[in-house]
Amino acid sequence: MPDEELLEEGVLNPVQPEIQDPLLKSLLAESEATAAPTEQEQTAPLPGPTDEVDCVVIGTGAGGAPLLARLAMAGLKVVALEAGPRRDPKTEYATDEKAQNFLFWNDERLSAGQNPVAFGKNNSGTGVGGSTLHYTAYTPRAHRGDLQLFTDFGKGVDWPFGMEELEPYYEELEHFLGISGPTPYPWDPTRRKGYPLAPLPLNGAAQLMQRACQQLGIQTSPAANAALSARYYQEGIGWREACTNRGFCQAGCNRGAKASMDVTFLPLAESYGAEIRADAFVTEIERDAQGRVTGVVYEQHGQTVRQRCRHLFLCAGAVETPRLLLLNELALTSGQVGKHFMAHPGMQVWGTFEEDIRPYKGIPGGLISEDTHRPKDADFAGGYLLQSIGVMPVTFATQMVRQRKLWGQPLRDYMRQYNHVAGINILGDCLPHADNFLELSDEKDARGLPKPRLHFTAQENEQRMNRHAEALMRQIWEAAGAKDIWAFERYAHVIGTARMGLSGDDAVVNADGRAFDVPNLYICDNSLFPSALSVNPALTIMALSLRTADKFLASLR
Numbered sequence: 001m002p003d004e005e006l007l008e009e010g011v012l013n014p015v016q017p018e019i020q021d022p023l024l025k026s027l028l029a030e031s032e033a034t035a036a037p038t039e040q041e042q043t044a045p046l047p048g049p050t051d052e053v054d055c056v057v058i059g060t061g062a063g064g065a066p067l068l069a070r071l072a073m074a075g076l077k078v079v080a081l082e083a084g085p086r087r088d089p090k091t092e093y094a095t096d097e098k099a100q101n102f103l104f105w106n107d108e109r110l111s112a113g114q115n116p117v118a119f120g121k122n123n124s125g126t127g128v129g130g131s132t133l134h135y136t137a138y139t140p141r142a143h144r145g146d147l148q149l150f151t152d153f154g155k156g157v158d159w160p161f162g163m164e165e166l167e168p169y170y171e172e173l174e175h176f177l178g179i180s181g182p183t184p185y186p187w188d189p190t191r192r193k194g195y196p197l198a199p200l201p202l203n204g205a206a207q208l209m210q211r212a213c214q215q216l217g218i219q220t221s222p223a224a225n226a227a228l229s230a231r232y233y234q235e236g237i238g239w240r241e242a243c244t245n246r247g248f249c250q251a252g253c254n255r256g257a258k259a260s261m262d263v264t265f266l267p268l269a270e271s272y273g274a275e276i277r278a279d280a281f282v283t284e285i286e287r288d289a290q291g292r293v294t295g296v297v298y299e300q301h302g303q304t305v306r307q308r309c310r311h312l313f314l315c316a317g318a319v320e321t322p323r324l325l326l327l328n329e330l331a332l333t334s335g336q337v338g339k340h341f342m343a344h345p346g347m348q349v350w351g352t353f354e355e356d357i358r359p360y361k362g363i364p365g366g367l368i369s370e371d372t373h374r375p376k377d378a379d380f381a382g383g384y385l386l387q388s389i390g391v392m393p394v395t396f397a398t399q400m401v402r403q404r405k406l407w408g409q410p411l412r413d414y415m416r417q418y419n420h421v422a423g424i425n426i427l428g429d430c431l432p433h434a435d436n437f438l439e440l441s442d443e444k445d446a447r448g449l450p451k452p453r454l455h456f457t458a459q460e461n462e463q464r465m466n467r468h469a470e471a472l473m474r475q476i477w478e479a480a481g482a483k484d485i486w487a488f489e490r491y492a493h494v495i496g497t498a499r500m501g502l503s504g505d506d507a508v509v510n511a512d513g514r515a516f517d518v519p520n521l522y523i524c525d526n527s528l529f530p531s532a533l534s535v536n537p538a539l540t541i542m543a544l545s546l547r548t549a550d551k552f553l554a555s556l557r
Contacts, residue, residue: 054309058282058312059082060262062545064313065261065545068266079307085279100248101120103134110441113436117343129261135249137258139174140370141224141535144163157501173539185221199222200363202222202366202367206367206388208480212479216475220386223365225366228257236269237256240257242257280300283327293521294309314522322337334506338437342494343430344493345426345465347428349474349487351482367388372384380465380468428462430491438453498527499527501530513548524545
């Protein structure tokens with residue numbers, strides 16, 4: 001997906017500039033003293049919750065929202081804390097690419113290594129709904145082999161359970177969310193249930209890729225997307241309307257057709273009594289003398305608030321989850337917090353065509369091929385999928401500048417061909433490696449907390465995968481009649497910084513998501529992936545969320 005962009009300075013809490021001039025200081029002080037308080041300033045201060053709740057969930061994205069709903073439906077008293085605001089998509093989402101930057105986690109994160117990973121819209125979001133507010137709704141299931149890389153290749157790490165643990169949750173999610181996709185699924189025809197809705201229409205890039213792959217003997221299919229191809233009844237919210245194919249998935253769906261958490265699991269959770277507190281940035285995790293979590297401290301609207309809890313679920317993503325653990329020196333016994341950071345190889349190949357493509361139209365990832373899940377001629381471990389891609393103009397222009405170094409008139413000339421451009425990309429496995437990790441830097445953010453620094457260098461396995469994929473995608477576009485074919489190497493998603501496993505010697509949490517050395521702390525997001533998988537992570541994160549909730553509820557019983 002074309003979701004890789006520039007690092008941006010933090011804007012969630014801008015730093016107030018220090019006033020050095022004494023005269024200006026006095027004038028400002030007089031002005032503040034005489035200024036009438038605004039309506040906002042006169043609002044009552046937020047209470048500091050002291051009542052103990054059963055569970056606090058940090059994060060409301062794909063990891064936190066399903067779990068929150070499950071716990072609330074079981075009758076537990078649960079509170080979710082979300083760093084970003086709650087917004088109304090119908091009134092606050094503009095059909096404008098740049099205007100939607102507020103959906104992304106724009107606090108600065110530091111990148112290092114030979115292939116530094118971009119953040120912002122590339123992989124993390126903020127707001128009630130988390131990254132699902134701007135994910136492109138691509139929801140293929142993981143393959144059985146994805147969970148046993150070490151068994152199959154002698155490289156990487158196996159997951160602590162098999163596909164039989166995830167399969168029932170995949171089925172539940174596909175029908176709850178209303179996923180549109182092909183039945184039967186070409187690369188897994190033995191599935192017990194088909195998708196509830198027919199596939200979405202193929203956009204221009206998808207149609208070109210489909211024709212070219214047919215010439216080359218590569219099997220393709222409309223992709224599984226968590227966007228409605230027809231009206232669908234959503235428990236907890238009512239009828240959701242069908243996708244209009246306007247292509248703004250990554251800029252936020254103002255129609256409710258995309259299954260982001262704010263229109264699916266979160267309304268369901270609230271209907272069962274869950275409380276969601278927006279603009280709540282957690283800074284501290286409190287413990288008792290025995291090391292059990294007793295509560296969290298967060299900043300909300302300029303105030304410090306404490307919330308006591310019996311159990312804590314950390315679902316803040318593969319950057320903020322390990323950052324919180326490191327800041328609070330929590331669950332560090334294994335030495336694995338922040339280690340083995342992974343990012344999916346996401347090589348893109350672009351071409352220019354005579355046809356009118358209009359790449360902004362339709363669901364961005366319309367067509368898929370998983371013939372490359374285990375290529376016969378591969379010189380690497382694991383595999384990848386192929387997908388057609390749509391792209392917004394500003395995103396595309398930014399990639400042009402970064403890759404082809406076009407600027408000024410040459411860039412303007414090229415962008416006049418925008419409506420004739422089509423792309424394909426891969427989403428491939430990434431092996432965990434000791435050289436790729438997250439750490440806390442000495443540089444402070446606007447809140448005075450250390451910024452996270454992530455080191456990433458594509459290792460030999462990822463480099464070989466990229467070369468294999470680039471050659472194949474160039475062949476596809478040549479068969480489709482493309483001119484001016486060029487490649488853009490990128491890495492998508494952030495994965496694996498607090499991995500799960502069978503032992504606390506080499507993992508942070510067990511197979512159920514519970515921390516080995518903190519009995520009432522659970523982690524549930526993409527940080528606990530032992531390997532990256534050869535598919536987009538959203539559906540698997542949600543499946544793990546439901547599974548973790550069920551395992552936790554079973555332990556209570």
